[in-house]
Amino acid sequence: MVTTAPINAREIKGLEMANSIGQKGQPDVSIQRLNKLTYKVKSQSSTDKWYTVIRQSIRDEWTCDCPDHIFRHAVCKHIHAVKFSKLLRTKIYHDQLIQTPINQDVINEANTLGRVVCQRCGSENHKKVGIRHNKKAGDIQRYACKDCKAKFTVNPAFENAKVSAKIISAAVDLYFSGVSMRKIERHIRQAYGISIDHSSVGNWLRKFNSIVQPYVNSFVPSQIGGVYHVDEMLLHVRKENNETNMTLENKENHTNRKFDSHYSWLWNLMDSTTRFWICSRITQKRSTNDARALFKEMKDRAPLPKAIVHDGLPSYDDAYQKELYTHIHPRIQNIRSISSGKKGLNPKVERLNGTVRDRETVMRGLDNAVAAQELIDAMRIHYNFIRGSQAIGGQTPAEAAGINLNLGENKVENLMRQAAIHQKEAQQEPVVKGLGIRVNKVTIINEKDCIKIKAKSWLERKE
Numbered sequence: 001m002v003t004t005a006p007i008n009a010r011e012i013k014g015l016e017m018a019n020s021i022g023q024k025g026q027p028d029v030s031i032q033r034l035n036k037l038t039y040k041v042k043s044q045s046s047t048d049k050w051y052t053v054i055r056q057s058i059r060d061e062w063t064c065d066c067p068d069h070i071f072r073h074a075v076c077k078h079i080h081a082v083k084f085s086k087l088l089r090t091k092i093y094h095d096q097l098i099q100t101p102i103n104q105d106v107i108n109e110a111n112t113l114g115r116v117v118c119q120r121c122g123s124e125n126h127k128k129v130g131i132r133h134n135k136k137a138g139d140i141q142r143y144a145c146k147d148c149k150a151k152f153t154v155n156p157a158f159e160n161a162k163v164s165a166k167i168i169s170a171a172v173d174l175y176f177s178g179v180s181m182r183k184i185e186r187h188i189r190q191a192y193g194i195s196i197d198h199s200s201v202g203n204w205l206r207k208f209n210s211i212v213q214p215y216v217n218s219f220v221p222s223q224i225g226g227v228y229h230v231d232e233m234l235l236h237v238r239k240e241n242n243e244t245n246m247t248l249e250n251k252e253n254h255t256n257r258k259f260d261s262h263y264s265w266l267w268n269l270m271d272s273t274t275r276f277w278i279c280s281r282i283t284q285k286r287s288t289n290d291a292r293a294l295f296k297e298m299k300d301r302a303p304l305p306k307a308i309v310h311d312g313l314p315s316y317d318d319a320y321q322k323e324l325y326t327h328i329h330p331r332i333q334n335i336r337s338i339s340s341g342k343k344g345l346n347p348k349v350e351r352l353n354g355t356v357r358d359r360e361t362v363m364r365g366l367d368n369a370v371a372a373q374e375l376i377d378a379m380r381i382h383y384n385f386i387r388g389s390q391a392i393g394g395q396t397p398a399e400a401a402g403i404n405l406n407l408g409e410n411k412v413e414n415l416m417r418q419a420a421i422h423q424k425e426a427q428q429e430p431v432v433k434g435l436g437i438r439v440n441k442v443t444i445i446n447e448k449d450c451i452k453i454k455a456k457s458w459l460e461r462k463e
Contacts, residue, residue, distance in 0.1 A: 010068075010074065010075060010076060010077045010080055011077075011080045013077035013080070014077040014078070014079070014080025014081040014083070014084060015080070015081075015084060017041075017044060017077060017078075017080075017081040030042050031081060031082060031085045032050075037054060037055045037056075038052065038053070038054050038055075039052070039053045039054075039082045039085075040052055040053070041053055041064075041078040041081055041082060051064055051065055051066045051078050052064070052065050053078050053079055053082045062075065062079040062082070062083075064076050064078050064079050066078055116143060116154050118143075118145035118147065118148060118150060118152060123145055123146070123147040123148065125145065125146045125147050126143045126144060126145045126146060127143065127144055127146060128141060128142070128143060128144075129142050129143060129144040129151060130142050132153060134162075140153050140155055141153065141154070156416075156417045156420040156421050157207075157211055157416040157417050157419065157420035158416075158417075163194060163196065165413050165416075165417075166410070166413065167188055167192055167194065168204050168413075169410055169412035169413035169416070170188075170412075171184050171188065171201050171204055172204055172205060172208050172382075172412050173382075173386065173411075173412050174187065175201060175205060176359070176378070176379055176382040176383075176386070176387070178358050178359055178362055179362070180362050180363070181198040181199075181201045181202065182198045184198070184201050185197065185198040185201065205375075205378060206374065208378060208381075208412070208416060209374055209377060209378040209381070211416055211419045211420055211423065212378075212381055212415055212416060212419045213377055213378070213381060214419075214423070215418065215419035215422050215423070216381055216384070216385060216398075216415075216419070217301070219398075219403045220301070220302060220303070221271070221274065221276050221278075221302055221303075221398070221401030221402055221403060222303075222401070222402040222403075223274065223400070223401055223402035224271040224273060224274050224276060224302065224303065224401050224402075225271055225272050225273025225274060226271075226273075226303075226305050226306035226307070227271070227272040227273070227305060227306060227307045227309060228269055228270065228271055228272065228278065228298070228302075228305040228307070228308050228309070229269070229270055229271075229272055229309045229310075229345075229346050229348050229349035230267065230268065230269040230270075230294070230308060230309070230310045230316065230349065231267075231268055231310065231311060231346055231349040231350060231353060232265050232266065232267045232268070232286060232313070233265070233266050233268070233353045233356065233357070234263045234264070234265060234266075235263065235264050235265070235266045235282065235356075235360060235366060235372060236262060236263055236360065236366065237262060237263065237264045237282075237366045237367070237368060237369055237372050238262055238366065238367055238368070239262075239367060239368040239369075240262055240263070240264055240284070240368065240369055264282050264283065264284055264369060264372070265282070265283050265284070265285065265286050265290070266280060266281070266282050266353075266356065266376065267280060267281045267282075267283065267290065267291070267294045268280050268349055268352055268353060268356070269294060269298055269349075270348065270349050270352055271302070271305075271397075271401065272309075272348055273400075274392060274397050274400035274401040275348065275352075275389050275391060275392055275397045275400070276302075276384060276397040276398065276400065276401040277352060277380045277383050277384055277397065278298055278301050278302045279294060279297040279298055279301050279380075280376050280377070280380055281293060281294050281297065281373075282369055282372050282373050282376065286313060286315055287315060288314075288315045288318040288319050288322070290315065291313075291315040291316055291318070291319035292319040292322055292323050294319070295319050295320070295323040295324060296323065299323075304324075304332060305332060306330075306332065306333065307332060307333035307334075307335050308320060308324065308332060308333070308334055308335065309335045309337055309345050309346055310335070310336065310337070310346070311336075311337060311338060311344070311346055312336040312337070312338040316334075316336075317334065317336070320332075320334045352383075355383070356376070356379065359379060382412075383397065384396065384397045384398045384401075385397075385398045385403075385405065385407070385411065385415055386407075386411045386412055386415070396411075405418060
């Protein structure tokens with residue numbers, strides 16, 4: 001059984017001094033750090049007076065030149081205030097440098113989409129106050145907070161959308177299924193009776209990628225087979241000019257033919273067993289550095305494989321030697337499969353290349369390198385988390401790889417909502433529970449030979 005010592009009156013006053021920093025109607029109490037052992041604390045009673053608090057270098061003992069410590073030999077409130085500030089500073093550095101890994105408990109918590117809280121104060125004490133009617137976006141429930149009296153709606157990822165979440169998610173799914181934007185525009189007009197412009201579909205795709213990509217990239221597949229396939233393919237990127245890289249004289253033109261200069265290389269890497277598309281990169285060349293960059297990204301996104309299978313491109317061999325080869329056994333195997341199609345060992349990643357090609361054919365090429373990379377990233381998300389594969393029993397590659405987000409029937413909408421909820425939770429400022437401090441509202445100011453810690457604003461301890 002763990003017991004805690006009761007807090008005394010001086011500790012309470014020291015805590016109050018810390019909590020009074022930056023509050024209206026309170027003296028501007030601040031703490032200055034002169035060095036590792038010496039601090040200055042401003043008096044509460046006199047704004048012009050400062051007390052010096054010193055920590056003994058050998059023993060964990062503190063001294064202060066205030067009357068309470070000099071005449072009563074007590075651990076005064078100024079010493080306690082400095083101790084609390086040290087805890088606060090440690091907490092700030094901890095929150096900035098140490099990232100909490102995402103585990104299944106966090107996933108399950110994010111799956112609870114029905115939780116409604118006030119968008120201003122975070123209270124769950126609210127009531128329903130009617131419906132917000134919108135011809136295109138549909139009916140959305142409105143709430144009123146009983147604590148701060150604010151009125152709000154809850155529609156994660158689709159707060160300002162002019163059409164319903166159902167239409168947006170359907171458009172995103174149709175696009176990655178190979179339907180052009182103008183055909184999606186006609187389908188929405190005929191199926192839902194709502195007129196949109198085809199450019200809106202592009203905006204929804206960019207929103208899908210910006211919301212979902214940071215969320216899904218935080219997950220690491222845990223149940224992969226361990227044999228990774230890698231291959232590269234040409235993509236038509238209209239505004240790229242690679243003429244200097246695509247000549248017959250360039251040794252990196254391994255196709256030994258001259259082709260249109262408006263092409264770039266897409267590198268794809270996937271797991272053999274689960275079909276999980278691990279990473280993809282668009283580059284102008286097929287150099288060793290490009291292959292190394294792909295392997296580096298692989299090491300950040302997934303566990304190290306047992307073997308790498310490729311088509312014999314020399315860049316893969318060089319990148320393998322520099323990024324993956326070790327003298328420790330068992331080492332990662334470098335498997336060269338020069339044959340193509342069913343005779344080779346790389347048909348799975350070549351089938352993935354075909355999926356990308358189907359999407360590119362409808363678009364008649366991509367616009368520029370940045371937009372092309374964004375599109376490929378969004379396509380990778382859809383491939384892993386939305387699209388089921390008959391080769392793995394109808395599961396999505398993410399589910400087969402151990403990342404089960406319980407997305408239900410409407411996977412696109414639920415994934416966007418989960419990602420939006422996670423994004424808001426990640427942006428919430430960390431709180432030091434004992435002090436009730438909003439950590440990143442604290443300013444650390446370097447002033448010559450001292451460091452000043454001052455708070456801009458504070459939270460109630462109950463919050």
